[in-house]
Amino acid sequence: EKYFSIRMRASKYASSEQDEKHISGGEALCTYDKIKDTVNTLLDKALSHSRGDPDFMQIQFDVLNDPIKKINPLFVSNNSVNSDKTGRELALKFLVQSGVSEKAIAKGYQHLIDQSELRGAILIDYQSGERVDNSNERGIRVSRMDWLQSDFERWAAFYNLPTNPRLKEALVLATKVNDHPLAIAELCWSDDPGYITGYVASKRLGYQRITKMKSPGDEQGCRIFFIDGTKYTNSYIHYLQKQPILISW
Ligand code: PML
Incomplete structure (x- = not known):
């Protein structure tokens, strides 16, 4: 079909x-x-x-x-924190545990600050912190992915998680982004001023939701993909934009 x-x-x-x-x-x-x-x-x-x-x-x-590849969602863990400061510290810890250098994390934040009108994701080398995509303000848009609503609802009921469309979309994206040999970890929070939950995702740690990653009202979102950016970056970008992925569970 x-x-x-x-x-x-x-x-x-x-x-x-x-x-x-x-x-x-x-x-x-x-x-x-x-x-x-x-x-x-x-x-x-x-x-x-x-x-x-x-x-x-x-x-x-x-x-x-192209044929659609079916993959299982990353495992989801919930981390409840009482301030965005604690949330960011926890995110740092998860990124380091996933193999990202502290230097790359600091530089990643700097790239975000430098480019406040960023629309998509930025790709950062997990060791040097250099930005390795050439998309400037536009950023990289991950495309061609989905999860059947009925499968998602069955999954959410099983794990006792909310059938929140934001969680669904973010988990679809995080699962696709990390299901590649060059992927090391992802850091994300929403650009929606009313949504402050974010996450760190990696093959090693799964999808680590963090309840507070920014202050309410803040419209600055974050989407950083830490990758092994020394070579084949273009093939990773091609994968993000073109490989059809359906989450199945
Ligand atoms: C969640 O786990 O609740 C989703 C967090 C990231 C949302 C990103 C977005 O929708 O822009």
């Missing part, structure tokens, strides 16, 4: 058109008969976002020619 990749992105125009503010993005995979519903779900997501009402939205679909 043919599958399609559906992608959405929405933004707000600032004073000049070059200065778009990212509002929302979304990814889905579905069969032809589900395209209409899937497009609607992505449309709703962008129209009800707490980063604001979009001035611009694009939803596109294209047929997949």
Whole structure:
């Protein structure tokens, strides 16, 4: 059966058109008969976002020619912390345990600060901390991935986790990003001012949710992929953008 990749992105125009503010993005995979519903779900997501009402939205679909790879979700652990400071310290510990150098973590944060209008993820070498993608403000967008809603709900019930669409999307992405030989770890928190839970994910530690990673109201998100960036970076970027992945459980 043919599958399609559906992608959405929405933004707000600032004073000049070059200065778009990212509002929302979304990814889905579905069969032809589900395209209409899937497009609607992505449309709703962008129209009800707490980063604001979009001035611009694009939803596109294209047929997949490559076979879909099915992989199991990373194991999820919950870490409850009482401040974002404690959350960041815990994230640092998890990243180091996953093999990332402290230097690379410090430089990773600096890259984030330097590029406040970043839309996608940045790729950082796990030892040197050098940025190894050339995408500047745009960042790398991970695409072509999904998890059937019914499978996700069964999984969430089994582990007694919330059927939160943010958890679903983030776990799909983290599982894809880390299921590659060059991947070392990921650090993420949302750019939604009302959502402060984030995570560190790696093959070694699974998906470590951390309840507080920033202060409420903060619109600065974070998505850093720490990778072995000394070679084959382009093949990793190609994998992130093109390899269709369906989470199965
Ligand atoms: C996002 O939606 O922008 C990232 C959310 C990361 C945390 C999701 C969770 O585990 O609740």
